[in-house]
Each structure stands twice: as structure tokens, then as C-alpha cells.
Amino acid sequence: MPNTFELTDKALKREMTLTSELNDQTDRGAAIVGVAWVEEEMQAAIKSFLEEDKKAWDRLFGRSGPLATLSSKIDLARLLGMCSKVIASDLHILREIRNEFAHTVVARDNSVLTFESPHVKDKCLALKCVAHEPVSDPRTAFIRACAILNADFYMHRYFGQKVSSGGLIHARIEQGVY
Template sequence: MTNYEEYADRVAPGHFNRVMRFRKELTKETDRGCALMTAAFLDESLKRLLEANTVDDKKTFENLCIGTGGMATFSAKIEFCYLLGLISAETRRLLNIIRKIRNEFAHSMEILSFDTEDISNRCRSLHSKVISDTPFSPRVVFVSISYRIAGLIDGQTIISRRPTNSDDEFGADAFAKHQKYMEHEGKQVLELLIEKYYKKDPE
């Protein structure tokens, strides 16, 4: 392992093996299997990223990620990560193209491949400056971009620090501060409002 791989495995146990297992299995897949497996892997990666940036409440988090939960879909995870500033606008754009390619394979009974015109065109839109010198092959571009995005997401996950849910900050102390405010500044504001709106001399 490289220094990065050792660090990644220390702070995120199983991370390196997960990535290597994915890459090994992907090479065996048909085009349809490649698209579905890649999207599933990125979906799971986004979920890990979101979990790394939310308070430690696994039950609540998992409820949001299943069934009709707000983060249950690949699309929702992409949007949440973008809105939280965890991925860039460009990564969001690329992920949505990958999602659409996955949907084309998943929702069609026809025999499709990365060379199918609609899918090939979507792959062409993935052909970013990063791999502009790579000879165009729809599957190669799809896989290459997916690997790079997975690396970005996993890197962000590794350096993330979970926020804390402190009762002191948002519980009893906050209520006591609010009470203190209402007893002093709030009371003065209230008296001024009463004076202004309810104690006017009759015209």
C-alpha cells in the first residue's frame, strides 16, 4: 500500500479494499452490468459522504435513505451533497449524466451497449478536459470519469468531520439565554411596541 492507501485504510477501515474489489469486478461486467454497478457504487459512496457529514444518529440517517426517505434515491443524494457543498457543480453534472446512463440501461428491455447512440452521446458529454487526450471509447470514458469521481467523493469522506449534536448548545443553555433576553431586551422591545401601537392618544 502507498502512504495514502495506508492513511485511508486507517481512518476509513476497508476503504481501499472496497475500491479495489469494485474495480476488479467491474472489468468482468457487460456494458449493462458496468453501468448499473458503477451507479450503485457511486450511490453508496455519496451515502457514506453524507453520513460522514451528519450527526451520529444512524437510525435517523438510515430512515432517510430507504423507501420514501428524502435521501433514498441516487438523484437525491447527488442534490444533497451539492447543496451541502460536499461536491462541486461539475461533479454534480457528471453524476447526473452517469445516473441518466444507468437509467437508460435499467429501464430498457432492448439489447443496449455503450455504443448505442443515445448512450454514446451521453458518454461523449462526460468527455471532460481531464481525459481529453484519451481516444474516445464510450465505456472507457464512462469508467474513467466514474473512477475519478469516486476518488473525489472518497477523499472528501476521509477528511470529513462529523458535526456534534450538543444539548448544551441547542438545549437548556439556549433556552436559558432566550429567557434572559426576554426578561431584559425583549421586555423593553415589547414595552416600546405597546407604547407605539396601543397607547396612542386618541386623535
């Protein structure tokens, strides 16, 4: 079994690399890469909570599977108790922002789409997971939200805790642990 400290050190280095990458990106790049970062960790966390079955996994999470979309993964994470309703809402906001940048060439007012575009800015500044921080810049709020939510899902992989109950996500009946 790997040393937890090594895993944490590796994750910290990865987070620092990704944060640096996000800071160097255009707004469009930051939105797409930032949400991909969260989605990748969310999917790994979900996978760690499920039984290993490659064929079933591929059918569910593969390109055309019912759990292939970010929206369906967010909803599954919510149903598994991996995040609260508030965090699920934040994840959907991040998804909407990503989709806006990925599928819209210019802003609604025909200007360049940025984190300062009013509708994007409002969404970024409405993210509850960064409400405790004194963040007034929408890009900073977005990147901080991605970092926080990525770290939350990383923690799920290594500690197996449900947010809703504070307990393990599954009982280990064979060992008498309920």
C-alpha cells in the same frame, strides 16, 4: 483512530477490485454496478458530514425516505458543497445512463443497448470529470468517471473538505475553530 495509510491502502485495493469487476461485466452490468459504487461512497460521505442519529437517518435515507433516491443524494451532496455544479451534472448523467440500462430492454433503434448506442455514447463522452483524459471509448469514459467520482467522495469522508470553500464543512465552535 485508524491509520490513514491503512484506510487508503484498503480503499485502493477495493477500487482495483471494483474496477476489475466493472471490466468483466456486460455493458448493462457495468452501468448498474458502476453507479452503485459511486452512490455507495457518496452516501457514506454524506453520512460522515451529518450527526449520528439512526432513526433520523433511516427516515431520510430509508426505502421510502425523501433522500432515498440517487437524484436526491446528488442534490444534497451539491447543497453540502461536496461537489461542484459540473460534478453534480456528471453524477446526474451517470444516473441517467444507469437508469437507461436498468429500465430499457433495447436501444431506441431496437438494437442491443450498449455504451456504443448513440445517445448513451454521447452522454459518456460528455462527462466533464474525464475531459482531461484522452478517452474516446464511451465505456472507458463511464468506468473512469465512476472511479474518479468514487475516489472524490472517499476523500470527503477522510478529509471533510467542501469543494466550494476548501474548508471544513462545519465549524467546531466548542474548540474555538471557526
